[in-house]
Amino acid sequence: MSSEPGAKEDRAQKEELNKKIKEQKIVVDELSNLKKNRRVYTLQPNSNIFFLADKGETLSTCKEDLDNMRKEYRDI
Template sequence: MSARNLDNSEDVSERSALKEEMNTKVKEQKIIVDELSNLKKNKKVYIQQRNSNIFFLADRNQTLSSCRKDLDYMKKELQDL
């Protein structure tokens, strides 16, 4: 096999692995959105600070909106691959 074919096959396998990872993240985000959508109105929602084990009380509607935006962004990124 030539070096060009090896590079191409490595690129394809990297792209495939990236798509699988993105698919997994999209599925996780869908579950998060569904869980937040099905919460009762009086339930509390906490968000975790990045790079920390500290959670803060958050507004459910804002959190749901943010998660939906993240999901839309992830879906767009996956389609672009």
């Protein structure tokens, strides 16, 4: 066990981020395996409304988010 004051918080933050990374991997895999004619909807920020979105743009955004999460995980 580490006696550093922030060790528990860092561990908890790392576990939470790891969980989000796993969820994001699933999203990327699901989007990657969709048939070409499938529609993709995204949730608008600060609302409960979904709008039709471009599959390619959504996939690239999700991949960027995953990469950012992985970088943040490594930095912790």
